[in-house]
Amino acid sequence: MTEQTFATESSTTRTSSALMEVNSITKRFPGVLALDNVSVQFFPGEVHAVVGENGAGKSTLMKIMAGAYIPDSGEIHLEGRKISFTHPKEAQVAGISIIYQEFNLLPERTVAHNIFLGREPSKFGVVDIRQLNKRAEEMLKEIGVEKLISPTALVSTLSVAEQQLVEIAKAISFKAKVLIMDEPTAALTYTEVKLLDDLIQRLKNRGMAIIFISHRLIEVFDIAEKITVLKDGQLVKTVNKTDVTPADVVFLMVGRTLDHYYPPLGKPEDFGEVVLNVKNASNQFLKGINFELRKGEVLGIAGLQGSGRTELAQALFGVAPFKSGAIHLHGKAIAIKSPVKAIKNKMGFVTEDRKSEGLASRQPIRDNILLTVRAIQSIFGVIYKDGIGKSRKLVPMLGKQVDIRADSFDREVQFLSGGNQQKVVLAKWLASDADVFIFDEPTRGIDVESKASIHDMIRDLTRRGIAVLMISSELPEIVGMSDRILVMCDRQVAGELPAKSSEQDIMLVATGHSIKTRAENTSAAGKE
């Protein structure tokens, strides 16, 4: 409390006590003014969230502070001294550490090598590997994950969440005074986020300035003391958390109020016959999976990291197929042994990892959308092309339907924002006429506005009779979107909960507590 009042005073009167400040930073990229005269102050022992829509300039600002970009104009001060970086190493030496949005680890190297890349303990250029591993272990201990992660493990053998923890260990190993995190929790589950929160508190108490970018406003309000809002490369405002509500912040971000985050749930009459029926299905990652999916409903799949959520999606879509059990699609028993089979059976899979699994990022929007259509065509057939046959109508129609914002459908998708990329993925599956959609983390790393429109679109799909299976690690999303909720734990379905179940109930089931009877009672009651 006192800390906050102190911060408020100093931000208005005593600028000299800021640990780090950026003054009138401007950065232009070809065709875009990424940052326009932005000034922010960061104080020691304070957690400062930077929020804004995708393309607001958050990441650019962070990269400038970390020395990865050089600003066109403006000044950076650290502890009252003017600094300018030409290389990230200089920022690190000065005490500024950063965790980037994209994973920044070398999969084929060990955890220890990754943590100390560029700073290996060495004599005459020879690395002291014992010392390296020892120091890495210390860093892992410092963030409390030494039992989870071995310093000599190859990063490629770690889960996404574990890799994230390695990144954090790496960032704090710089003896940083300022720690910048670009969406640190995007890939983390509830418990892991808690772990990170504790960690941030500890680092804060040591007098570090913590700066983080997040799309999860709940989290921002949980952790941060100050919130800086950017929009279109300009500073909107820096506010104290205590002075505002999440709705205020959303208003500052998008320039309008988003009165509802989630579209209304489906009504009983919306749900049709069972489209997908999975009975006692297992493979090397999953055991005894049972569930039904109805036409017109959103079935939410919740569960902690490693509970088998993603594996379930991959099994259904034939990426890592089920080896036993029975799957009925539209009442017909089928075995989905490959993605092509799944696509032919009109299933769509919107993957968690857009970049590596969902999009051909160097190809234009048009070709990405037509990918599935072409995939199930005969090899010797003439592919759908610009201006020939269906595609001229198909691409603009789908593009309009999912509201892709781009100057042309010939724009390479790598240049689109995360939200727009996700819409391209969606259009791709709509193009294939899929009637069962699997979404794996549909809104991970996407700004608030695009998030809402993607949620609307998912609901819109169900209204057209499409059955949706939605995997998410964000409980509010599960609760807000699902007509029924399957909770996974330890590679099996631990329970089924009705719509609007509380986050606590979901967490209980997900952590292996048996409230099965209650769940069954309520769901039975719901069916009557």
Next chain:
Amino acid sequence: MTTASGNELKRLHGLPVRLRSIHIPPVYYFLILVFLVGGTLDQIFADGQIFSNPAIMLNIIVRSVALGIVAVGQTLVIIGASIDLSVAYTISITAVMSSYIMQGKTANVPLAILEVFGIGLLIGLVNGLTITKLKVNPFIATLGTSLIIKGIINATFSNYTGSVPKSFEYFGYGTVGPIPVSIIILLLIVLVGWFLLSNTKFGSHLYGVGGNSEVARLSGVRTDRVLIGAHVICSMTAILAGLFLVSQMRSGAPWVGPNGVYDLNSIATTVIGGTALSGGKGGVWGTLGGVLIFGVLETVFNQLGVNPYLKTVLQGAIIVIAVASYTIRSKKEAA
């Protein structure tokens, strides 16, 4: 994809880390296979005379020395996600220049060596700088260097030029006890390469640059310097290979590099050895295995008097089979 597989793997292979970290590169299984097949052919067609003759066995390695040396350099460059197509003509220019300067006189040896290493430094720097500063694709940059060197030596020398003194032949023909000096040199180079990669900052940074250059840069690695360094070292190994060859041939000729196909063969053996062409993964022990496979094929086929083109067919098949098997393996691990 890998989300749960990490945990799965840990559960499946509960091996102690130390044990896993000294795993044998899979290329050695291929080497054993090639040995067995070669041995069988030997039994059938030559009554086992080849494999029972220690001199021939030793010769397998001696024949591999030049390729082995340059392949170590190539491995470094490829780990850095680059490539060097100029090694063959670097070998040629070394052979002709050193032989030309020595003119059969021992007194000229130091000058010749100094000169060729100077050339090596220059070639490595040009390659490295073109790739890192001018951002030219490594394939094109080193192909360009290669053509430039080719033009220069073909315009200047037509065939054997000068000669090396008797003393210098020690490099190619000398022995320490029963072991040829050349083998010791090859082993030394491999050891140095291994040490560089696994125990030095340079090696660690090189894996970083090859694995993900941006990650390395953002971690504070001076990526350009590391890659330039790798190219200089690679050119230096080509120079060493050239010196070794000229000491065996007693006189340098401009065709020595391209005739040995050292550019493509060094890349092939590196890849057979398990180093990823995309960079960031691999090592020199694997490469040595690849070089020995080529050596065994060469020797067995020569001794059996088989059409040498068949050997090339086999080499080609082995490259494809080896690399395909690695891809399948790593897919299995990831699944």
